[in-house]
Amino acid sequence: KQEVTQIPAALSVPEGENLVLNCSFTDSAIYNLQWFRQDPGKGLTSLLLIQSSQREQTSGRLNASLDKSSGRSTLYIAASQPGDSATYLCAVGVISNFGNEKLTFGTGTRLTIIP
Amino acid sequence: DVKVTQSSRYLVKRTGEKVFLECVQDMDHENMFWYRQDPGLGLRLIYFSYDVKMKEKGDIPEGYSVSREKKERFSLILESASTNQTSMYLCASSYDFEGITEAFFGQGTRLTVV
Numbered sequence: 001k002q003e004v005t006q007i008p009a010a011l012s013v014p015e016g017e018n019l020v021l022n023c024s025f026t027d028s029a030i031y032n033l034q035w036f037r038q039d040p041g042k043g044l045t046s047l048l049l050i051q052s053s054q055r056e057q058t059s060g061r062l063n064a065s066l067d068k069s070s071g072r073s074t075l076y077i078a079a080s081q082p083g084d085s086a087t088y089l090c091a092v093g094v095i096s097n098f099g100n101e102k103l104t105f106g107t108g109t110r111l112t113i114i115p
Numbered sequence: 116d117v118k119v120t121q122s123s124r125y126l127v128k129r130t131g132e133k134v135f136l137e138c139v140q141d142m143d144h145e146n147m148f149w150y151r152q153d154p155g156l157g158l159r160l161i162y163f164s165y166d167v168k169m170k171e172k173g174d175i176p177e178g179y180s181v182s183r184e185k186k187e188r189f190s191l192i193l194e195s196a197s198t199n200q201t202s203m204y205l206c207a208s209s210y211d212f213e214g215i216t217e218a219f220f221g222q223g224t225r226l227t228v229v
Contacts, residue, residue, distance in 0.1 A: 034217065043220040046220075101211065102173075
């Protein structure tokens with residue numbers, strides 16, 4: 001059974017710093033990996049999607065990398081801002097017995113950017 | 116933009132009530148999912164559906180059922196609500212296109228069972 005781990009559970013950094021969030025998974029046979037952001041009491045917003053054949057994806061100040069062989073992904077946030085404060089979740093997509101994808105989530109990293 | 120809409124942001128129900136959580140997506144996605152999210156446990160898959168009238172159990176289906184009569188609507192049903200079903204419920208939809216699958220989530224329903 002696929003297990004997804006995110007460490008640390010919480011992280012506080014001063015505004016302006018670059019930071020890295022980590023995600024590890026136990027089964028390298030993944031379909032893709034997706035990073036989400038969740039604000040308190042809200043739903044999830046998709047940030048980046050990396051297909052299994054890709055090594056990284058970039059969107060603005062965000063860069064996500066994927067190393068399937070080692071079962072790891074990182075989310076790099078450059079020049080952090082207070083508005084980046086949120087919980088960040090990674091999810092790995094696997095193919096179900098029915099040939100469609102379903103996601104397994106990590107428990108998230110709660111990020112606080114200190115002004 | 117893809118829009119996934121859950122019918123309620125907050126619900127308070129009594130133990131033993133039958134509860135319906137509704138989810139509608141407007142992008143003709145084949146796949147729809149219901150998750151619950153609890154502190155320290157993350158998101159756990161309750162049920163999913165890959166087509167109309169089709170449903171499959173996720174990791175924690177006990178105490179729940181689902182209905183998908185139309186492609187755009189996926190309903191989660193708590194047959195007899197219990198206090199341990201107090202949680203945040205999240206609906207998602209996704210599509211498969213040329214090997215790319217991306218999931219989109221609703222805003223969540225915070226259910227309290229008293």
